[in-house]
Amino acid sequence: MLFKTYDPLKKKQFNILDLKGKVTNKDLEPKLDKKTLLNMYKTMSLGRIADIKALQYQRQGRMLTYAPNRGQEAAQVGAVAALEKQDWLSPAFRELVAMLYLGVTLEQLYLYWYGNEWGNHFDEGVKVLPVNVIIGSQINHGAGLAYASKILDKKEVVIATIGDGGTSHGEFYEGLNFAATYDAPLVVVIQNNQYAISTPRHKATRAETLAQKAVAFGIPGIQVDGNDVLAMYVATKEAVDHARAGKGPVLIEAVTYRLGPHTTSDDPSIYRKDEEVKEWEKKDPMIRFKQYLIDKGYWSEKEDQKLQEEQTDYVGKTFKQVEAKGEGKLEDIFRFTYKEMTPQLKAQYETHKKYLAEGGK
Ligand SMILES: Cc1ncc(C[n+]2csc(CCOP(=O)(O)OP(=O)(O)O)c2C)c(N)n1
Structure with a gap:
């Protein structure tokens, strides 16, 4: 239904929460229970703390490298929360929060960025492919997995994620066209964080929206406010249901922002202004979601403070374990x-x- 209302050719983001965390459209508010909502929020919070700490560890010379995802928590958690237990994630390299939500442990994620290959070895039953640095290839992996699911009649849906810059790579087109042609159950979520390293989104393509690339594949596409966790959930749920019903892939463009550097070897002050970052800080997905939970009576500032202390402690202990294991x-x-x-x-x-x-x- 959403896909019929929102035209991917127009710059119009699907949105449920406003900047203050108020619901703008009651009819579209998802009926998620308290436990699920809090799990989503707590994972986003853990991801945020782990992200900030990872950057610090790297600056202290204790972590090999790291690709921060501060600011992209809603785009990630909102999307993967729409998956069922049997479904898959085929991620790129900036999906720490999504991976945490699906059961990859923080220790494993940190081990990977520490340079230890065992960080890519996930527990039994965790249906997440390893971190994929080769831009675009996760779309082909996802399309292959989705096609296998279809021919084996497994009803497993695959989400593959990619950055805005990645949508200019050949494998993005090849994988999506393949999946569309075979009605494979693939949902591609573009994390449009506005930059491919230092290249701004408008320099990478003449397309008005990235969602409109769906038109060429003959599949639905939608542009979503990627800092609105509820909108991300609702749009992805509709996409996942569509794919599972055998109707083929869907393309979602999550409009978000990378608040930190591209990686630990990047200095974003060279190519973007502080004012721009400050504008996006006002749209912080954590603030909006927290206020929504407080208004619902599910959360409080006091509980939030306690959670942050516990998670900071947990992150510190986890990193010490990683250091003890070493590079492998x-x-x-x-x-x-x-x-x-x-x-x-x-x-x-x-x-x-x-x-x-x-x-x-
Ligand atoms: C095939 C390939 N070419 C080049 C690179 C080097 N590279 C790493 S990240 C990056 C930019 C990616 O930008 P985008 O797709 O927007 O994702 P983001 O990093 O913003 O999440 C490039 C070019 C790579 N990893 N793989």
Whole structure:
């Protein structure tokens, strides 16, 4: 129903919560129970704290690298909260909060950014693919998974996420066109955080909206206020239901903002103004969601304070565990790339072993 009301060709974001956390459209407010809403909020809060701390650890020389997602919590949690237990996430590399919500542990996520390959090894039953740094390929992985789900009649839906810049990559078009042609149950959520490293969204494409790219695939597309967790949930739920019913993929553009740097090796002050960041800080997804929960009588500032203290403590303890585990074996990079090593990887592995044996680090 939403997809018929919102035209992806027009810049009109679907929205439920205003900037003060008030519901603008009662009819569209999702009927989520208190437990689910609080779980969504607490995960967003943990993600926020883990994000800020990760940046600090890296600056202290204790973390290898990190891709921050501060500001994108609603776009991530709102989307994956619409999945059922059997469904999948095929993420890019900036989806810490979404991954946490689906059961990847903070220790695993931190291990990955610490440089330990075991951070990509998730617990049984966690249906999340490993972090994918190769832009766009997670769309093809997602399309493949979705197609497998269809031919095996498993009714498993796949969400694949991608950045705004990633929608200019070939694999975005290939994967979505494949999924559309075969009516594979794939939902692609674009995290339009306005920048691809230093390239602003308007320099990357002439398209008015990114949601309109759906038109070329012949599938529904919708632009959503990505800082509104309820709107993200409602739009994604409709998309997931559509895909599960065998009607093919849906493209969602979550309009959001990366409040932090691209990665720990980026200095955003070179390519964007402080005033712009301040404007987006006013649209912070956490503030709006917290106020909504307080107004509903589900949450209070006091409980929030307590939660933040507990989560800060938890994040600190988790990072200490990660430091104790260390970087792991460098060989794991070769061993874990594919199920079995290719001849090329075997050769590289042997060269590397020789290098280590001769005292290399
Ligand atoms: C195939 C490929 N080309 C280039 C890169 C280098 N790279 C890493 S992140 C990035 C920009 C991604 O921008 P966007 O898709 O908007 O996602 P965001 O980083 O903003 O989440 C680039 C070009 C890469 N990882 N993979």
